[in-house]
Amino acid sequence: MTAIPETRPSGAAGFLHRYEGLAGRLPGHRLPWLSALRARGAEAFRAQGLPTRRVEAWKYTDLRPLADAGFEEPLTALDTAPPLPRPRGGARAVFVDGRFRPDLSGLDGAALEAGSLAQALPRLEGRIGALASPEELPLVALNTMLFEDGLLAWVPEGTDAGVLELVSVATDSGRPAAFHPRHLIRLGRGARLTVIETAAGSAGARYLHNPVYEIEVAEGATLVHARLQQEGRQGFQLSTVQARVAAGGTYDNFTLNAGARLVRNEIHVALTGPGAACHMNGAQLLAGGQHADTTTFLDHAAPNCVSRQTYKTVLAGRSRGVFQGKILVRQAAQKTDGYQMNQALLLSPEAEMDSKPQLEIYADDVKCSHGATVGELDHDQLFYLRTRGVPEAEARSLLIEAFLVEAVEGVTDETARGTLQEAVRGWWAREAAAS
Amino acid sequence: MTLKIEGLTAEVEGKPILRGVDLEVPAGEVHAIMGPNGSGKSTLAYVLAGREGYEVTGGSVTFDGQDVLALEPEERAALGMFLAFQYPVELPGVGNALFLRTALNALRRTRGEPELDAMQFLKLARERMRALHMPEDMLKRGVNVGFSGGEKKRNEVLQMALLQPRFAVLDETDSGLDIDALRIVADGVNALRGPGFSALVITHYQRLLNYIVPDRVHVLLGGRIARSGGPELAQELERAGYGSVQAAA
Numbered sequence: 001m002t003a004i005p006e007t008r009p010s011g012a013a014g015f016l017h018r019y020e021g022l023a024g025r026l027p028g029h030r031l032p033w034l035s036a037l038r039a040r041g042a043e044a045f046r047a048q049g050l051p052t053r054r055v056e057a058w059k060y061t062d063l064r065p066l067a068d069a070g071f072e073e074p075l076t077a078l079d080t081a082p083p084l085p086r087p088r089g090g091a092r093a094v095f096v097d098g099r100f101r102p103d104l105s106g107l108d109g110a111a112l113e114a115g116s117l118a119q120a121l122p123r124l125e126g127r128i129g130a131l132a133s134p135e136e137l138p139l140v141a142l143n144t145m146l147f148e149d150g151l152l153a154w155v156p157e158g159t160d161a162g163v164l165e166l167v168s169v170a171t172d173s174g175r176p177a178a179f180h181p182r183h184l185i186r187l188g189r190g191a192r193l194t195v196i197e198t199a200a201g202s203a204g205a206r207y208l209h210n211p212v213y214e215i216e217v218a219e220g221a222t223l224v225h226a227r228l229q230q231e232g233r234q235g236f237q238l239s240t241v242q243a244r245v246a247a248g249g250t251y252d253n254f255t256l257n258a259g260a261r262l263v264r265n266e267i268h269v270a271l272t273g274p275g276a277a278c279h280m281n282g283a284q285l286l287a288g289g290q291h292a293d294t295t296t297f298l299d300h301a302a303p304n305c306v307s308r309q310t311y312k313t314v315l316a317g318r319s320r321g322v323f324q325g326k327i328l329v330r331q332a333a334q335k336t337d338g339y340q341m342n343q344a345l346l347l348s349p350e351a352e353m354d355s356k357p358q359l360e361i362y363a364d365d366v367k368c369s370h371g372a373t374v375g376e377l378d379h380d381q382l383f384y385l386r387t388r389g390v391p392e393a394e395a396r397s398l399l400i401e402a403f404l405v406e407a408v409e410g411v412t413d414e415t416a417r418g419t420l421q422e423a424v425r426g427w428w429a430r431e432a433a434a435s
Numbered sequence: 436m437t438l439k440i441e442g443l444t445a446e447v448e449g450k451p452i453l454r455g456v457d458l459e460v461p462a463g464e465v466h467a468i469m470g471p472n473g474s475g476k477s478t479l480a481y482v483l484a485g486r487e488g489y490e491v492t493g494g495s496v497t498f499d500g501q502d503v504l505a506l507e508p509e510e511r512a513a514l515g516m517f518l519a520f521q522y523p524v525e526l527p528g529v530g531n532a533l534f535l536r537t538a539l540n541a542l543r544r545t546r547g548e549p550e551l552d553a554m555q556f557l558k559l560a561r562e563r564m565r566a567l568h569m570p571e572d573m574l575k576r577g578v579n580v581g582f583s584g585g586e587k588k589r590n591e592v593l594q595m596a597l598l599q600p601r602f603a604v605l606d607e608t609d610s611g612l613d614i615d616a617l618r619i620v621a622d623g624v625n626a627l628r629g630p631g632f633s634a635l636v637i638t639h640y641q642r643l644l645n646y647i648v649p650d651r652v653h654v655l656l657g658g659r660i661a662r663s664g665g666p667e668l669a670q671e672l673e674r675a676g677y678g679s680v681q682a683a684a
Contacts, residue, residue: 379487384524387484388538388594389512389545398537402528402577 011067012049015178016042018073019145027148028121034128041134041144048138060322060354061264061293066236071178071208074098074171082169085198088415090163097171098179098209099149112161112193117150117182124152127184131214131242137266139238143180143212150182150211153195155221157188163196163415170201170209170235178208185213187221187249194224194413200259201232208236215243215251219273222250226416228423231260233288240266247273247302254411255282256420257292258427264293271298271305271333280309283407283420285427286319286351287434293322298340300333300363309340312407314400315351316431325370326358333363340370345377345403401428436462436499438602438633443494444658445482452478454658455494460602463630467644467669468637470655471677476637477521479655480606483635484518485511498602513545515601519591519608521637526578531590534578535560539597563596566626568619584611592623599627603634609643621646641673654680 019042028034050067051058074097082096084104091110094101100116107114117124134141155161168181187193201207209231217223223243231237237260245251255265269278284292298307313321323342344353357370377399385395404424411417438460445453452475460466470476481489483496485508496503498514506514526534532553540550551559560574567589579587588608595603605624609617624634624647636647644652644666652668654661654677662668662680672680 380524381526383484383486383508384520384526385534385538386508387512387518387520388534388598389509389542390538391509391541392507394537394541395509398529398534399526402526406528 011063012045014070015142015146016046022073022146026146027118031121031125033125034121037129037134038145041141044134044141045138045145048141051138057295057324060324061262061291065262066208069176069206069208071176074177074179074207075173075175076171080171082171082202084167084169085200088163088165088196088419090165092165092167093151094167094169095149095151095181096169097177098168098181100151110161110164111159112153112155112164114151114153114164117152117184118148120152124184128182128214131216131244132212132240137240139210139266140212140240143182143210143240146178147180147182147212150184153185153193155187155191155193157218158190159188160192163194166195166197168197168199168209168211170205170207170232172202172205176206176208178210180210180212183211183213185223186216187218187223189218190220191218192222194416195226196416196419197225197227198230199228199237200230201235203232204234205232206234207232208238210237211239213239213241213243215241217243217245217249217251219246220248221246222252224252224411224413224416225254226411226413226420227253227255228419229255229257229259229263229265230423231263233259233261233290235260237263239264241268243267243269245269245271245273245276245278248275249273250277250279252279252412253281254408254416254420255294256423257282257284257286257294258423260290260292262291264295266295266297268297269299269307270301271307272301274302274304276302277306278308279410279412280307281407281410282311283404283424284311284313284321285404285424285431286313286321287316287431288319289317290319291322292319293324295322295324296326298325298327298338300327300329300336300338302332303334303336305333306337307339308410310407310410311342312404313344313353314347314404315344315353316347318348318350320351321353323354323372324356324358326360327368327370329359329361329363329366329368331362334365336363336366336368338366338368342370342372343403344374345400346374347377347400397428401425404428436601436631436633438635439497441495443482443496444492445478446490446492447478447488451492452658453482456655456658456660458653458660460633460635462633464650465628465634465636465647466651466653467649468635468653468655469639469641469669469672474655475658476655477606480518480521480604480637483516483604484508509541512598513542517595517598517600517603519588519595519603519605521606521608521610523579523587523591525580527580529578530574531576531578532557532560532574535574535594535597538594542598560597563593567593567596567623569593585613585616588612588620589616592620595627596623601631601633603627603632605634605636607637607639609638609640617643618646641669644669656680
């Protein structure tokens with residue numbers, strides 16, 4: 001075989017073909033502004049295609065298996081009732097194969113306006129695409145071109161809306177399917193919301209879940225966004241979060257990557273008003289041939305803002321983890337306090353972690369630091385536990401759990417923290433039992 | 436229940452450290468091992484506990500007639516052996532209570548005893564901690580994380596008090612302790628003394644042996660027991676130094 005350098009956008013044809021076939025039938029196709037936006041998405045996607053590893057931002061994540069998969073749109077019967085995660089109380093929005101399912105959701109009585117984005121499209125001119133522009137990122141372009149539905153959640157000024165569950169389930173229709181939900185979350189001044197998100201899928205289902213989030217946190221508002229990614233082992237998730245936080249507001253994102261064959265979480269947060277804060281934490285639990293990529297971009301655009309990032313990855317088997325974290329401190333962002341830490345624990349000699357931290361600082365009075373460690377379990381710690389009678393497998397479990405729990409401890413919302421801790425313990429118990 | 440070491444030789448990174456140690460600690464007795472830096476005291480402690488990288492090249496160690504050297508560290512613990520570390524290891528993210536309960540329950544399983552639940556364990560742990568004058572918040576903290584030198588040593592003795600070993604090695608448990616802490620730690624060890632417990636107390640100084648009075652004192656020099664005697668030997672060494680033993684050996 002001769003290696004032919006890739007010069008044209010790859011894997012784009014199938015998606016573009018579908019767009020051309022569906023354009024007249026996609027939700028909101030009668031809204032000129034939306035048709036124009038989708039056309040921009042198609043144009044950008046045609047020009048860029050699915051990113052290849054020749055693109056710097058995608059150096060460590062290879063989308064070829066995805067390009068070759070030939071995804072079609074999901075064929076979900078409207079009454080399909082897949083198994084859902086146990087409800088946690090509070091409001092719940094359920095999406096099956098990317099489509100909102102009112103029959104499985106429970107949003108009545110919630111102190112927020114929440115529902116299907118597809119139903120609200122006529123009101124969303126200027127909202128959709130305001131934060132996630134199709135020209136910037138190819139996967140946002142793909143989403144813009146093909147999104148059918150998503151979550152719309154607006155919390156009125158001064159309201160504490162409690163917990164909202166966002167559930168996404170992928171079913172197995174026997175053929176590879178792709179869905180591209182667009183979620184819009186907006187918190188008014190001083191509002192508060194905790195979104196606990198679970199993404200799951202059938203074990204054998206081959207699918208692409210390509211959600212894009214546009215998140216706006218107004219002055220003094222707080223959004224806790226806890227994401228539990230438990231996609232099926234043959235599933236792909238490529239997600240993009242675009243969040244903007246105004247003065248005194250807080251956006252907390254915690255992502256736990258435990259499922260999927262390949263996942264990329266791209267999180268872009270702009271702190272646009274003085275005193276805004278962002279906590280981005282996460283844990284990646286990888287085994288077998290899994291691949292997980294966390295790519296963050298923190299834009300400090302205003303003075304006196306705080307950002308904290310701690311990402312922990314445990315890698316077993318032949319898995320591969322990627323962390324790319326960029327912090328940009330603009331000239332106006334004096335007194336910025338930024339911190340980023342990325343730690344990986346390799347449990348197998350065949351596992352690999354790639355880490356690329358990046359600081360770009362234009363202000364002169366800032367405190368900004370980052371660190372990265374990659375290592376194995378500490379032999380002294382293992383020995384210490386074993387001298388106390390703890391068998392080796394149990395000692396390893398205890399230390400791995402300790403490593404992960406530290407990342408989860410940063411989650412301020414109690415419900416979210418409990419959910420994540422449970423998931424971490426459960427994952428490791430299963431992996432330990434399997435190995 | 437006798438610990439018996441015969442002709443034990445061991446090396447670390449290819450360098451011979453123990454050059455034929457012979458030692459017997461009968462049930463119910465506490466023996467002290469003294470010796471200058473580099474004589475092999477800590478190596479002996481680690482070899483007995485089964486630490487990686489401490490390679491036994493000859494000789495034997497038996498406890499209660501069992502071949503200790505063939506066992507994994509956790510199997511030695513199950514047999515009733517315990518090492519109080521000179522430098523206790525920190526375990527960030529592992530709560531002290533969880534650690535102690537996990538260890539205790541692991542041992543209880545091997546003894547065929549029912550495991551303790553969190554409440555039962557807490558009751559027992561609080562009782563033992565009071566005896567060691569340990570503040571209760573030490574249960575909530577990460578194992579040895581942010582503990583002072585004295586707190587770490589007390590935590591070692593607490594583990595010993597909970598796990599109730601039949602044979603313990605105390606590796607320089609006195610180092611870094613002030614006189615009050617030393618007394619508390621010694622009381623903890625003395626409380627375990629009886630016909631079912633024996634110990635090897637490794638120390639640099641005679642001071643600890645005023646509080647834990649040994650049945651026998653051995654001097655380790657150049658990887659061998661150069662001299663053995665009663666408790667009075669410790670005082671003699673304090674006075675005359677190891678030079679006198681070296682000259683005699």
